[in-house]
Structure formats: structure tokens, C-alpha cells
Amino acid sequence: MxxxxxxxxxxxxxxxxxxxxxxxxxxxxxxxxxxxxxxxKGPIDDLLQKQPAVLGSLQVVSGILSLGVGIIFAVTQGMSMSLCGLFRVSYVNGILFICAGLVSNFLFMNPGLVSVSLTLNMGCIALAVVAAIFITTDLALWNPDNYHHLQIEIMELIVLLVGASLSAVLCFWFSKAKGSKSG
Incomplete structure (x- = not known):
């Protein structure tokens, strides 16, 4: 103006x-x-200049990929064959990444969602760490006959790492914007 x-x-x-x-x-x-x-300019203006919606969109894509891997696990293997399938890690991570990405996209319309997005992204990181532990345990105890499932679990681990790194960047930006707003 x-x-x-x-x-x-x-x-x-x-x-x-x-x-x-x-x-x-x-x-x-x-x-x-x-x-x-x-x-x-306020701290939220600096945050919106960094385009968190782009990273949020990438989070949504990684969430959809994680859901797809979960469906593949559910269809191709028994529930007790892996910890990833037993605890439905792919589904939970996929849904959480999709929610966090959508909230990051809605920041342009409602900048008051910074604290909600920060909380969701911190939850994404925590759940991704737990899922990575489950997947590495599955990989360590894997039966060599199920080579295709091994590849799918490695792909899920890569998707988790990408989603967690996106969440870490967004958490850094949001905490920086939230800290300078209150300080």
C-alpha cells in the first residue's frame, strides 16, 4: 500500500x-x-517470501507416496512379515505428511496457522524417526527370499527421509518466524 x-x-x-x-x-x-x-515487514512476511507452500506441496506428494507404499505392503505381504506392515507405519506417516503439507499451503490464506504447522511438522519428524527405526529393524532381520519387499522398504525409507528433511526445514522456518514474532 x-x-x-x-x-x-x-x-x-x-x-x-x-x-x-x-x-x-x-x-x-x-x-x-x-x-x-x-x-x-513482519516476520510472517519474511516467512511467506520463502515459499513454504512449495515445501508443503512436496510434503503432500511424499505423503501420497507413503500411502501408496502402505497399500503395496498391505496387498503383497502378510501383516506379521514386517514391523512396517504390522504398525501401519506407511499409512500413519502418509496421512501426517499430507496434513502437514496442506496446512503449510494454507499459510498464505491464514498466517495464524504457523503454530499448528510447526506442531504438525514436529510430529512428522518424530514419527519419521520411529518409522525409520522400524524399517531398519525390518531390513536387518529380512528374509533374503523377499527381494522385492526389500526394495519397497528401502523406497519407503527414502520417502521418509525426504519427508522428514522437508519437515525439518519447515520447522526451522516456522520456529524462526514464531520466535521473532514473540520477541
Missing amino acids: ACADADMRITGDQQDLWEAGRSEKPIMKYYQASEMLPSK
Whole structure:
């Protein structure tokens, strides 16, 4: 929004025309801002300049991939074959990544969601760590006959690492914006 410090008083010539009561139309001057004053930027403006919606969209994609891997696990192997399938790690992570990504996308419409997004992204990181422990345990105890399931678990681990790294970057940005807003 433009701001200017301009004199808005009617000049003497125009005042005389108004007071004389002439039927002529007075001369009108239009004032324009001659100098643009920068608006004050807040911490949320700096955050939105970094485009958290892009990382949020990538989180949604990694959540969809994680859900897809969970469906593949559910269809191709028994529930007791791996910890990842037993605890439904892929489903829970996928849903949480999708929710965190959507909230990160909605920050443009409602900047008050910073604390909600920070909490969701911290939950994504915590759950991704637990899931990575389950998957590495599965990989350590894996039966060599199930080579295709091994590849799928490695892919799930990579998707988790990508999603957790996106969440870590967003957590850093959100905590920085939240800290400078309160400080």
C-alpha cells in the first residue's frame, strides 16, 4: 500500500472561486503520491517470501507416496512379515505428511496457522524417526527370499527421509518466524 506525505489543502486560487460563488467549475487538482514509503515487514512476511507452500506441496506428494507404499505392503505381504506392515507405519506417516503439507499451503490464506504447522511438522519428524527405526529393524532381520519387499522398504525409507528433511526445514522456518514474532 502506498503512503505519501502530501499537502492536501485547497490553494488560494481555488478558495477564491469557491467563496465568490461563481457558476464556473473550480479547478481541481489531483494529488498523487510522489514518494513510496515501504510498508513495515513482519516476520510472517519474511516467512511467506520463502515459499513454504512449495515445501508443503512436496510434503503432500511424499505423503501420497507413503500411502501408496502402505497399500503395496498391505496387498503383497502378510501383516506379521514386517514391523512396517504390522504398525501401519506407511499409512500413519502418509496421512501426517499430507496434513502437514496442506496446512503449510494454507499459510498464505491464514498466517495464524504457523503454530499448528510447526506442531504438525514436529510430529512428522518424530514419527519419521520411529518409522525409520522400524524399517531398519525390518531390513536387518529380512528374509533374503523377499527381494522385492526389500526394495519397497528401502523406497519407503527414502520417502521418509525426504519427508522428514522437508519437515525439518519447515520447522526451522516456522520456529524462526514464531520466535521473532514473540520477541
